[in-house]
Amino acid sequence: MSITIKDVAREANVSVATVSRALNGHENVAAEVRKRVFEVADRLRYTPHHAARSLSSRRTQTVGVVLPDLYGEFFSELMRGIDAVARSHGLHLLVSSYHGDPDEQASALRAMRGRVDGLLLMSPFASEAGHGGVADPGMPAVLLNSGAGGALPALNVDSYGGARAMTRHLLDTGHRHIAFIAGPEDNHDARERLRGYRDELATVPGAVESRVVQGDFEEAAGHAAGQEVLAGATRPDAVFAANDMMALGCLFAFNQAGVRVPDDIALAGFDDIPLARYVHPGLTTMRVDIAELGGRALRLLLDRLGGEGTDGTPADERLPVELVIRESSRKRRTAA
Amino acid sequence: MSITIKDVAREANVSVATVSRALNGHENVAAEVRKRVFEVADRLRYTPHHAARSLSSRRTQTVGVVLPDLYGEFFSELMRGIDAVARSHGLHLLVSSYHGDPDEQASALRAMRGRVDGLLLMSPFASEAGHGGVADPGMPAVLLNSGAGGALPALNVDSYGGARAMTRHLLDTGHRHIAFIAGPEDNHDARERLRGYRDELATVPGAVESRVVQGDFEEAAGHAAGQEVLAGATRPDAVFAANDMMALGCLFAFNQAGVRVPDDIALAGFDDIPLARYVHPGLTTMRVDIAELGGRALRLLLDRLGGEGTDGTPADERLPVELVIRESSRKRRTAA
DNA sequence: CTGAAAGCGCTTACAG
């Protein structure tokens, strides 16, 4: 049906082996022959059949990306970063999402066999992610924001460091009673942010009242948490939400209750989603460069693919985050 | 290195042909043998090598998705819709973006050869999209929001109908001088929206002043257009922007100039991006179900893949949009 | 520098 290497070979009066070598840029082809092969290939609009090529060469020029989801701001940015690096290396992306279902994840990973040279995996099932998560133990893979990689190299957002820095910022701006709205307990970042908040508070001598409200990273949970905070006996002078969406929900609750931010209560989030800069007052938050997270993960994977040997311990990198100070955490006026 | 069909065959004491038939659910395999094959395959954790399978079966169980970009709200939602349908059909997605470069697009399409059973293509190069755009003329493909498909089936957002409906809404709420902020001239939706606006205005008897400011779908262009509108000799009583991002930029310009929306000038956009509901006043707009656009396109493609024959004219479908009325287009008070 | 041939891991007529 379509043009194969045989057609090119026939037209160019050479063997298929020579066509293959010429097209793949091998040295051992006469310049004149090479030229002829390229001309014929161009004229015939020949494109090598990928499956055939990867079956015989054992390389696919493709990396698999297995994510909990494909949509939303976060994954969109992540894909952007991965895509940019993939393109610059002439790689294709085979994308798969498993929608929170461990079985689906396993089947997605299995389906990658023979289709990809390596794998980028984001799995909230942190414990299972280590060994068993990846179908083929021989398949190079990098774990993305899923906690420690165990046997696999891992790249994580520095949620712990970011949470400490944010808590420090709130303390530095004169706040002492800082409540925290936590993310889902089974989420690695959520846990790290809570831990960072607690550890930084612990560095302040004297009694600092802390209050942790459980949330789930959704706006609604932030809204409920905001109301809960206001209903409490002692009102905090700052609220630190584990992500921006919850901070926004909280801000909404404060607005409804006539509580002013930052005059009555300061507010901070985490992630720096686009909305954070559009709301009023602008939300102080920690910027996470999601695209960079994806790009860097792929580069880590490419290192593995190139360097062959897993020499020593797998990398366990941390992506730095950046404090973005906006109106919502303005310095506290000393009490009149 | 890894487990192949031969290993399974050996362990199960049958030929590879029988293993293949059993695993692929063919009828002509003894129940007992089938059972044994499955047991062995499970025990060995056998997964068929995809490249080999697709090389011999000529099917890849994969559809290619070639888009101008991968990130941003729009593409994220699009991928979501495509992904959902793909998953429900056990299909994989090979994703590629070409970043506005026609050459890259061509190479992306070429690279899909032998890797996908069909193609979803979104191409702003409307004219080229018809025939030559797709590498292999034999490859089933559906054109996504790129204008008429020519030889290919196409699915487009009903931008024309939406723009008419929005213009009608502005007229119905008492506005007569309606300015329009246009999108990029090489964009199909932008052209259709402008056309809809003009056609609907033309239905109103009597002199209706219309003013079209050229934009590019970006917020900054909307901002500049807003300033330009205010600087004009006669100020319109409503502005219809070809998309929400420009409407938002325009709103920002109005705010800066102390012009009140909707009291001084009504404002409407198109797309219903999430921000549209968060700004103040809430933006009247046309909701476009992007996920549905993607899902429906893939379903169209699957119809083609199943039904074999291109019986008759290729489909040319239009995705309906929905008017969402918010504060920014409140009914005009009759002049005092 | 070039070609004939084996082989990658499957599927699928073709016999039986």
Place this chain on the structure above:
DNA sequence: CTGAAAGCGCTTACAG
């Protein structure tokens, strides 16, 4: 119902 064999379209030692 089952197996031997051809073949999918490439790549890559192996000879020459």
